[in-house]
Amino acid sequence: MKRVYNFSAGPAVLPEEVLREAAEEMLDYQGTGMSVMEMSHRSKTIEGMMNEAAQDLRELLNIPEHYKILFLQGGASQQFAMIPMNLMKNRVADHLNTGQWAKKAISEGKLYGKINVIASSEDQNYSYIPDLKDLKFSEDADYVYICHNNTIFGTKFNKLPDVGDKPLIADMSSNFLSEPIDVTKYGLIFAGAQKNVGPAGVVIVIIREDLITEDVLPGTPTMLKYKVHFDNNSAYNTPPVYGIYICGKVFKWLKKLGGLEAMKKINEEKAAILYDYLDASDMFKGTVVKKDRSLMNVPFVTGSEELDAKFIKEAKAAGFENLKGYRTVGGMRASIYNAMPIQGVKDLVEFMKKFEAENK
Amino acid sequence: MKRVYNFSAGPAVLPEEVLREAAEEMLDYQGTGMSVMEMSHRSKTIEGMMNEAAQDLRELLNIPEHYKILFLQGGASQQFAMIPMNLMKNRVADHLNTGQWAKKAISEGKLYGKINVIASSEDQNYSYIPDLKDLKFSEDADYVYICHNNTIFGTKFNKLPDVGDKPLIADMSSNFLSEPIDVTKYGLIFAGAQKNVGPAGVVIVIIREDLITEDVLPGTPTMLKYKVHFDNNSAYNTPPVYGIYICGKVFKWLKKLGGLEAMKKINEEKAAILYDYLDASDMFKGTVVKKDRSLMNVPFVTGSEELDAKFIKEAKAAGFENLKGYRTVGGMRASIYNAMPIQGVKDLVEFMKKFEAENK
Ligand SMILES: Cc1ncc(COP(=O)(O)O)c(C=O)c1O
Ligand SMILES: Cc1ncc(COP(=O)(O)O)c(C=O)c1O
Ligand SMILES: [Mg+2]
Ligand SMILES: [Mg+2]
Ligand SMILES: [Mg+2]
Ligand SMILES: [Mg+2]
Structure with a gap:
């Protein structure tokens, strides 16, 4: 067996220990006689595994009880639509344009409301984070959106904009769990799993309880409502069980570390x-x-x-x-x-x- | 290692041979020194794997060239919204109500247009398929929708309604690849992978080329447009690579059989x-x-x-x-x-x- 040093931006390297365990358990998970891939998401074993993954994540990030954890599908890109569909009440949002993924969220947001780009580093090919001191937030903005770590351009928000009582939304796909953060600074954090956490096909959302509401934009698909997934403990429909299982192992690996x-x-x-x-x-x-x-x-x-x-x-x-x-x-x-x-x-x-x- | 006989409705039993191969390849796929979970979806290896899976599926189902294969996320439930969002032009659809999954598609469809339930077996707790002879299709219906195999109630359409030139849409989540079908009878077929094909987290869509259009309903998220996924060979964003890989192995297993x-x-x-x-x-x-x-x-x-x-x-x-x-x-x-x-x-x-x- 050969292993290389894999510097891929994502999907990306996973802890070898995690992969070894997954291989060993492939045909028989915890003496059930079944693979994790073969087990009902309604079974005690899988419910337990998912709850444990959420609990370990909660400990790792020190997530307070009034923040909820969702394991979803659709990748980070689907969040670009879910966020406005669920959080826009005035149909206005403030965005910082710091790279390609920030830009994609801006164009998707425009399908649903007015997007004010209140700062940008496009002028220098996104090689820096804009000055956060004199940002002019929009009175009626439903939230302020940043891409916390810019995968392509290699920048990171080492400070956060002072958004007052507006919810700060952060795409942490490429730096999730790389260091401690203060979750209470954010309204919603999301991350595609396939960089720091697990395989592609899982997106993790951490959302402040009060932002989970029934009054979403008209035409929002059931599967794109945070409330539906929250009310059903991320199992409204069949969740991406195997991916969540690998994420759970990565959480344990981090805790052990x-x-x-x-x-x-x-x-x-x-x-x-x-x-x-x-x-x-x-x-x-x-x-x-x-x-x-x-x-x-x-x-x-x-x-x-x-x-x-x-x-x-x-x-x-x-x-x-x-x-x-x-x-x-x-x-x-x-x-x-x-x-x-x-x-x-x-x-x-x-x-x-x-x-x-x-x-x- | 113990193995049981697993009669789960889904996620469900997978071929033991497939699981064994996946376990063996977990740390080093085809001499790359990486797991399939760790490899970029833009790499030659993964692109090749995905194309091969699609090609094998095409052979198995004898899918003509003017039907396209998509590997998507969100489960079968997300299709309940994607179908009306993409295919409703008149905002009218005819549905047959043959069980819980048929019903869920009906209620989701109602978010987007007028749903005519043209037949139902609800009166006898869905223990039969309604008579297909005297169905009254709506002139202006964009499509006719059936749940081909009703997972919960154990019924199957052993004949198809004669829909004329309306596209017939079929949810085959629980009988996909269980027997040959004539794909040309359908406008769109979809199946959550987690019953007959692979792990949860992949949904397979087979769609007739002319139904892939740019003019979707207003407010349709980019990730919910068939055209976006078709134009990008199911890799507009990071696809659920590991799940597709397991599906691909199941296709090979079927071919060998x-x-x-x-x-x-x-x-x-x-x-x-x-x-x-x-x-x-x-x-x-x-x-x-x-x-x-x-x-x-x-x-x-x-x-x-x-x-x-x-x-x-x-x-x-x-x-x-x-x-x-x-x-x-x-x-x-x-x-x-x-x-x-x-x-x-x-x-x-x-x-x-x-x-x-x-x-x-
Ligand atoms: C910061 C960031 N956001 C979003 C995405 C899109 O993720 P996905 O492919 O899961 O939609 C990526 C992918 O590279 C990313 O790096
Ligand atoms: C026929 C049918 N359609 C749809 C679904 C929903 O699938 P998913 O959980 O992938 O959304 C199921 C799940 O059991 C099903 O059996
Ligand atoms: Mg130098
Ligand atoms: Mg970037
Ligand atoms: Mg008897
Ligand atoms: Mg049913």
Whole structure:
């Protein structure tokens, strides 16, 4: 069996331990004689597994009781519609435009109401987070929306906008569970599982109780109502059971590791190894302003497309997979999610040094 | 490792061979050094896997080129909204009410237009399929909708209504790939994967090309447009890759078995073993009129709630799992999907005979 260092932006590397356990339990989960894939979502075993996953997540993020956890389908992209459909009462929202995923949420929001883009970093190819001091929020905005970590551009909100009593909505698809957060600062947090948490096909929503309401926009499908999923404990219809099961194992793995404080330390250490080298290197450089750098997604370039291509090719041959950057940034991107071992980043930097020495 | 005979209505039994392969490949899929769960949906490997799954499905069902295959999220329940949102042009549809899932599609349809219920078997607790001869279709109906196999009530459309040139829409969640069908009789077929095909979290849609249009109802979320998923080869956003991978393995398993003609024979043999015994038994009897019986879901009762409960309990102790019927029918239900081995049905009938002898 071969394993590589997988720097994919998502779906992405998972803890090897989690995969091993899943493989072992594939035909017989906890002595039931069935696979998790084969069991009714109404069975005690699966209900128990789902509740335990939610409880572990609650502990990890220190989620207060008046915030509810939903395991849904449709990916993060479906949230771009669910959010306005459920939360727009005045049909107005304030958005910050910090990258491609922020932009997709803006265009989807426009299907349902007026979207005010109150700040943007598009002018510099999203290489920074806009100044949050002088934001002009709209009186009648139902919420303020941010993409907390910009997967493609490698920026992160290291501070939050001061939204007063407006609900702050955050797409945390690419930095969910990478460090502790204060959940009470948000009205709603969502994350596609396929980066830091599990396989594609599960999206996790953490929503403040008072935002779960019956009065959604006309024409909202039953499956797109938060209230329906909340009232049915995420099992209104058949949930993506196997994906939730893997997420649950990742939560246990995080708890065993020491929780999110411990995870944050490791992530900072990993990121520092890479950023320090990028700052010191004459060949490679990061594309993001220092203060707004992501802990998870690290885009970098050599300045020469040819050299970038050569690097990506040779890195792949050496067992460093999926380092090609997104086309709108170019160059390389190393996604160093929770499950990327520190050794993977050390080895990558060693490889980069060698490459630099050989190609200067 | 223990394995039981699992008669769950869904999520349901999968071929043991498929689960074994998935377990073996969990950490290293085809020498990539990554799990299928860890790989980008934009990678050659995953694109190839998804295309192969679609191609195998096309072969199995003999799907003509002008029908398109989509792998989506949201379960069958999300189709209850997607169908009207995408296919209603006049905002009128004709529905046949043959059970709980048929009814759910009706109520969801009413969010979007006028639903004419042109036939119903509600009067006899859905124990039969209504007469299809004198159906009065609505001139302006955009489509005619049926639930092809009624999971809860154990009925199946063994003939189809003659809908002329209206598109016939069929929910085949619980009998998909159980036997050959003539795809050209339908405008759209959909099936939640979690019964006959794979894990929960994937829904398969087969749709006639001309029904994939841009002019959907106002307010339709991007993720709920068939055209968006078709234009992006089911990868507009991150698809439920692992679920599709398991479906793909089930398709290969079916092909190896000899395809759907062979599968049908086996399913008929299995069903006959059970139905013949139900007809002969003095204690147990099926709840569905003979001509409308499902090959997949077999509800039966003893006539005594106490005896039903005793049977379910003893059957469970003997390794026959999930035989409890749905509350609206009561008694028992044996779901004998493709992956249920013939031996499982034989053993169940032996057990029923023994129980009958001991309890008369
Ligand atoms: C920040 C962010 N939001 C949303 C998405 C879209 O996720 P999905 O593919 O699950 O719809 C992504 C995917 O990469 C992402 O990185
Ligand atoms: C015939 C039929 N349609 C629809 C559904 C709903 O499927 P899902 O849970 O995937 O939404 C089911 C589930 O049992 C079903 O049997
Ligand atoms: Mg981005
Ligand atoms: Mg540098
Ligand atoms: Mg039914
Ligand atoms: Mg009888």
